[in-house]
Amino acid sequence: xxxxxxxxxxxxxxxxxxxxxxxQTLGLTKAVVSFNVRQLEQELGVSLLIRxxxxxxxxxxxxxxxxxxxxxxxxxxxxxxxxxxxHAGLSGLLRxxxxxxxxxxxVVPALAAFAAIHPQLRIQHVSSSQNDDLIAGRFDVAIRLGxxxxxxxxxxxxxxxxxxxxxxxxxLDTLAGAAIRDLTQLASADWxxxxxxxxxxxxxxxxxxxxSVLFSARHPAMITADSASSLLAFALAGAGVxxxxxxxxxxxxxxxxxxxxxxxxxxPRQGIxxxxxxxxxxxxxxxxxxxxxxxxxxxxxxx
Numbered sequence: 466x467x468x469x470x471x472x473x474x475x476x477x478x479x480x481x482x483x484x485x486x487x488x489q490t491l492g493l494t495k496a497v498v499s500f501n502v503r504q505l506e507q508e509l510g511v512s513l514l515i516r517x518x519x520x521x522x523x524x525x526x527x528x529x530x531x532x533x534x535x536x537x538x539x540x541x542x543x544x545x546x547x548x549x550x551x552h553a554g555l556s557g558l559l560r561x562x563x564x565x566x567x568x569x570x571x572v573v574p575a576l577a578a579f580a581a582i583h584p585q586l587r588i589q590h591v592s593s594s595q596n597d598d599l600i601a602g603r604f605d606v607a608i609r610l611g612x613x614x615x616x617x618x619x620x621x622x623x624x625x626x627x628x629x630x631x632x633x634x635x636x637l638d639t640l641a642g643a644a645i646r647d648l649t650q651l652a653s654a655d656w657x658x659x660x661x662x663x664x665x666x667x668x669x670x671x672x673x674x675x676x677s678v679l680f681s682a683r684h685p686a687m688i689t690a691d692s693a694s695s696l697l698a699f700a701l702a703g704a705g706v707x708x709x710x711x712x713x714x715x716x717x718x719x720x721x722x723x724x725x726x727x728x729x730x731x732x733p734r735q736g737i738x739x740x741x742x743x744x745x746x747x748x749x750x751x752x753x754x755x756x757x758x759x760x761x762x763x764x765x766x767x768x
Contacts, residue, residue, distance in 0.1 A: 472534045474501045479531045482520050535600050543748035555583040555750045563608040565592040566693045572608055575758050594692040599742050605751050607740040617743050621755055624737040624762040627711040630726040635703040645726050648680050655705030657696055658686035671731040
């Protein structure tokens with residue numbers, strides 16, 4: 466029979482990198498932690514950890530077993546939470562990661578409204594510009610923007626948004642003719658781009674006559690950054706042209722601090738996705754929040 470507590474102790478040791486750290490996290494003695502890990506290794510007949518005087522690390526087998534344990538423990542916790550929610554509403558911890566910009570503007574307000582409906586549910590929001598691993602980070606949901614890479618996780622399309630080419634009026638004033646009038650001139654501009662984008666920068670663009678053409682920047686990006694807020698700051702400072710989400714730049718366009726370059730050319734709309742681990746049992750809290758966020762996004766679109 467599987468001893469779930471023993472699996473949890475092993476996971477804590479693997480994450481802490483020491484028996485002492487795991488013991489402090491779990492509120493147990495170091496001797497109890499060490500004993501349970503030894504018992505687990507004896508039951509499995511394999512070595513899960515490499516022990517040294519300074520640190521404990523997982524063997525190759527231990528690393529694979531660690532990830533399987535994470536999924537198993539998450540499945541078990543989800544089942545228990547769903548049983549509890551049948552009687553007392555959603556409870557436990559909902560852990561979500563988003564980009565800082567979209568998280569602050571859209572997801573955090575949605576989480577606040579969701580928490581008000583489910584007062585027994587604890588919320589933990591993590592802002593990150595990196596595509597953090599859902600399993601290793603123990604995230605229930607990740608909100609991802611743009612084009613999704615291949616993934617073993619479930620993904621649900623929540624909404625879509627336009628991306629706009631923008632530049633500060635001060636930058637445009639430095640150009641010959643003080644304007645960008647066509648794709649050829651746009652291709653020669655100084656580009657500010659996200660560091661995750663491939664070189665050369667290229668997109669499929671719909672022209673004013675409805676023709677789809679492949680647009681490519683003539684030169685590599687002059688400036689790269691790993692967050693949309695940094696790209697926006699560079700654009701506002703007059704460093705060049707950036708392609709940014711409409712929800713991030715529309716206010717700056719309305720204020721005249723940014724100019725929408727070639728507004729009659731349409732760059733591909735981007736998706737907003739909710740990713741959640743591909744487990745046999747999807748927790749009710751995960752389903753409920755994704756439905757809530759989807760309904761909220763649809764309502765905002767119709768408003």
